[in-house]
Structure formats: structure tokens, C-alpha cells
Amino acid sequence: MKKFISIATKKVKFGFLFVCCALTFYANVALSQPPELFEDKVLIKDIDVPWGFTFINSNEVLFTERRGKVFRFNISANTLTEISGLPTIAQVGQGGLLDIALHPNFSSNNFVYITYSIAVGSGQTTALGRGRLVGNELQGFTELFRALPIRNSGQHFGSRIVFDKNNFLYMSVGDRGVQDSAQKMNNHFGKVLRFNDDGTVPATNPLVGVPNTLPQIYCWGNRNIQGMAMNPATGEIYAHEHGPRGGDELNLIKPNTNYGWPKVTFGINYDGTPITPDTTLPGMELPLTYWVPSIAPSGMTFIRNGQPINEADILIGALAGTHIHWLKMKDNKRVSSTRSMNGYARFRDVRQAPDGKLYAMTETPNRFVLLRSNIPISTTIQEENSETGEGDNLYPNPSTGNGKLSFYMASQQFVTVKIININGALIKELSAQSYAKGQHTLYIDADHLSQGIYFVEINKGGAKKVLKWVRL
Numbered sequence: 001m002k003k004f005i006s007i008a009t010k011k012v013k014f015g016f017l018f019v020c021c022a023l024t025f026y027a028n029v030a031l032s033q034p035p036e037l038f039e040d041k042v043l044i045k046d047i048d049v050p051w052g053f054t055f056i057n058s059n060e061v062l063f064t065e066r067r068g069k070v071f072r073f074n075i076s077a078n079t080l081t082e083i084s085g086l087p088t089i090a091q092v093g094q095g096g097l098l099d100i101a102l103h104p105n106f107s108s109n110n111f112v113y114i115t116y117s118i119a120v121g122s123g124q125t126t127a128l129g130r131g132r133l134v135g136n137e138l139q140g141f142t143e144l145f146r147a148l149p150i151r152n153s154g155q156h157f158g159s160r161i162v163f164d165k166n167n168f169l170y171m172s173v174g175d176r177g178v179q180d181s182a183q184k185m186n187n188h189f190g191k192v193l194r195f196n197d198d199g200t201v202p203a204t205n206p207l208v209g210v211p212n213t214l215p216q217i218y219c220w221g222n223r224n225i226q227g228m229a230m231n232p233a234t235g236e237i238y239a240h241e242h243g244p245r246g247g248d249e250l251n252l253i254k255p256n257t258n259y260g261w262p263k264v265t266f267g268i269n270y271d272g273t274p275i276t277p278d279t280t281l282p283g284m285e286l287p288l289t290y291w292v293p294s295i296a297p298s299g300m301t302f303i304r305n306g307q308p309i310n311e312a313d314i315l316i317g318a319l320a321g322t323h324i325h326w327l328k329m330k331d332n333k334r335v336s337s338t339r340s341m342n343g344y345a346r347f348r349d350v351r352q353a354p355d356g357k358l359y360a361m362t363e364t365p366n367r368f369v370l371l372r373s374n375i376p377i378s379t380t381i382q383e384e385n386s387e388t389g390e391g392d393n394l395y396p397n398p399s400t401g402n403g404k405l406s407f408y409m410a411s412q413q414f415v416t417v418k419i420i421n422i423n424g425a426l427i428k429e430l431s432a433q434s435y436a437k438g439q440h441t442l443y444i445d446a447d448h449l450s451q452g453i454y455f456v457e458i459n460k461g462g463a464k465k466v467l468k469w470v471r472l
């Protein structure tokens with residue numbers, strides 16, 4: 001009997017060792033191979049020139065068509081409903097209904113924001129407005145802002161919308177085809193603008209009170225921004241812009257900063273003539289990275305996948321490049337980039353849903369597509385405008401040693417953090433105390449944890465979130 005038990009024990013140990021080795025092998029393969037995306041399923045076909053989309057939750061999407069329509073799509077039910085209550089929208093050239101975003105407190109106020117082009121006399125401009133989504137209607141829609149001056153041109157309306165962690169709203173406006181306007185402070189063209197959530201000007205905007213400037217301006221020298229997103233780990237705003245023939249840029253958006261267009265650029269005119277001999281000048285910010293030849297970037301999202309705070313995985317759609325660009329950054333420097341789905345379509349926008357799934361909207365063909373990746377993607381994230389879970393990360397994950405939990409508090413609350421094993425048993429309580437608003441870090445001592453799968457439960461004043469952590 002003892003011999004039998006000994007043999008059985010050895011078999012169990014061998015089996016456990018085999019599983020651990022297999023986990024390690026597959027984790028290392030997943031972490032070492034270049035990331036790539038594939039079509040998983042086409043959810044909607046024949047959209048009429050899509051431009052932007054956002055998630056109400058993991059199952060409901062709002063998206064815009066440039067012709068002036070907003071639709072609500074239920075993923076599980078496969079139902080599509082048009083939203084009423086929109087303003088009159090001018091579709092001219094590159095203009096029309098553009099981006100869409102939800103207020104960070106959408107669950108309580110139902111505010112939906114859009115950017116769109118409007119006709120004013122014989123000209124057009126880019127406007128920002130909002131309404132309350134009640135059922136399938138935008139009620140009480142109000143224009144909050146219109147860019148000046150009015151210009152009769154179909155070029156470079158922009159525009160993207162993003163909120164930061166302080167509920168400031170950032171909006172991009174293109175240079176409208178007038179290059180030098182991006183360097184002048186008496187107009188809104190070629191700029192990133194910042195507003196309070198009601199469209200008023202924040203008192204802390206950098207040009208408030210400066211003569212001969214417009215107070216909405218946050219930064220300038222941008223040609224045509226069609227992708228903008230907040231890094232959920234740091235709260236910083238990133239934007240990419242179309243260059244002319246070459247010279248697309250990715251920039252970290254900073255206040256009172258000149259990004260150079262058209263004084264400096266890595267691109268040339270469409271006819272092949274130079275715009276400027278300079279790619280850098282004193283007082284002008286260099287891009288984090290740039291593309292020559294142009295990929296025509298559009299749409300952008302940060303993938304929340306347990307990275308350290310100084311690292312970022314960014315997905316960028318490419319229009320002329322007809323692919324999705326997967327960009328890896330560390331300390332705001334480009335580490336690597338890969339291209340997925342080459343030639344599939346013109347990628348207009350790409351987003352990560354609250355449940356971690358990845359989606360894209362494309363032109364030619366015009367589709368809404370569920371994506372899949374060749375590497376594991378966390379499904380425990382919260383959306384960027386969530387009130388309960390911004391900046392929550394476990395890293396490294398998987399881990400062969402100790403770990404770190406980084407979590408964000410929207411306000412001061414009592415927080416408990418627990419480690420639970422795969423059977424649901426409490427292993428350890430990491431913390432039980434009040435935390436102030438902001439980002440916090442807890443260290444996980446893994447010396448006494450065996451290899452396996454664990455769950456870290458974060459309870460912020462009754463709002464629970466669970467993150468999976470693999471110990472190799």
C-alpha cells in the first residue's frame with residue numbers, strides 16, 4: 001500500500017510539474033511572439049461610411065455614420081436601432097458626423113457628445129454638441145461650441161473627442177487646408193481644444209487671459225488629428241495626426257505646446273515639392289514616433305493588459321495603410337510595431353470594449369468587426385470612462401515572482417484587496433483601509449504562493465472588481 005501511495009504521489013507531482021512546464025512554455029511563447037490581430041466575426045455589413053464608435057457597456061455600441069446618423073447596436077441580440085434627435089449636419093468633402101463619446105458619468109447623466117460639421121452661410125466649420133440619451137433619442141441636444149473662422153472648404157474638419165480623469169473634454173480640429181493657421185492663436189484650426197464638460201472654458205487652460213489668443217486652445221501646430229485617446233494607466237492624452245505625403249505623427253498632448261505644423265514636418269507636399277527643410281526647430285515638440293510613407297492613421301485605443309505603467313500597447317487604424325498598427329511603447333519611446341490584417345479594409349476606428357474584447361470599424365468594405373488576437377488579452381478591464389475602475393492593473397502577468405497591483409481611486413473610499421485561489425478560498429488580505437483620490441500601488445509578496453491561477457478582488461466602497469493573476 002505504501003508503495004502504491006508513493007507511486008501515485010510521484011505521478012501527481014509529475015503531472016503538476018508537466019502542467020506548470022506547459023503553462024510556462026505557452027506563456028513564454030505568447031509573450032515572445034509578435035502580436036497580431038485577425039477577423040473573428042463581421043457583426044455589421046454595409047455601414048454607410050462609419051466614423052466613430054463608443055461602448056455604452058460591453059454589449060451595446062453607439063456608432064456614427066458620416067452622412068449624419070447615429071445607431072445603437074446590441075451585439076448579443078444583433079439588433080440595430082437609429083438614434084433620433086440629432087442636429088442638422090452638413091456633409092461636405094471630409095465633413096459630416098464625426099466622433100462620438102460618452103460623459104464619464106454617463107450612467108447617471110446620460111450625456112452623449114458628438115463632433116460634426118455645420119453649414120454657416122456659404123461656409124462650414126466643426127462643432128461640438130451634446131444631448132441626453134433617453135431610450136433611442138438624444139433629448140435636449142445643444143451645440144456647445146463651433147470652431148472659428150467659418151471657411152468654405154471640405155478639408156480637415158478633424159475630429160476626435162476624449163475625456164481625461166478630471167472630466168475635461170479634449171476636441172481636435174484640423175487645419176481646414178490652411179497650413180499656416182495651425183501656428184496662429186487667433187483661430188481654432190490645427191489645434192487641440194479643451195473644455196469643461198458643459199462646453200465652457202476651464203480657468204486653467206494655458207491661454208486664458210493671453211491677448212490675441214482664443215482661450216479654448218490647449219496646444220497647436222497639428223495638421224489633422226483623427227485619433228486621440230487617454231492612457232488609462234497615466235491619464236495622459238495621446239493623439240496622432242495625418243501628415244501630408246508622409247510624416248504622420250503620434251504625439252503626447254501637453255498644454256501650451258507647439259507641435260510644429262507646418263514649420264516642421266517629416267512629410268512633403270502631394271506634388272513632391274518640399275514644405276520645409278526642417279524636421280525640428282527650437283520650441284517645437286518632436287513626435288513620439290512618425291510614419292514615412294504615410295499610413296493615414298485613424299482611431300486609436302490603449303489595450304489594458306496588465307502592463308507596467310511606463311509601458312503601453314496602442315492599436316491604431318490605418319486608412320491608406322489598410323491595416324491595424326499595434327504599437328508598443330516604453331517610457332514614451334517606440335519599442336516595436338506590427339501590422340495586422342494588411343489589405344483588409346480602410347480602418348477608421350478601433351476600440352477595446354469594457355470586457356476586453358477588440359473591435360474595429362472599417363471602410364471599403366464598410367463593416368463593424370469583432371477581432372481576435374494571437375496573444376492573450378485581459379478581459380477584466382474597465383472602460384476608459386468608467387466611474388469604478390480606471391487604471392487598475394496587475395503586472396507582470398503571468399509572473400514568476402512578486403507582483404504589483406496598481407489601482408485608481410476616483411474619490412476617497414475604503415478599499416479592501418484580497419487574493420483568492422482558483423477554488424474561491426481566501427489566501428490573503430492585502431489591504432483594508434481608506435485611500436485618497438489618485439493612483440495607488442500595492443506589492444504582492446508571492447514567495448509563499450504556489451504556481452497556479454489566482455484572483456485579486458478589489459472592493460472600492462462596495463464596487464467589486466476581480467483581476468486574474470497567473471503565478472508561474
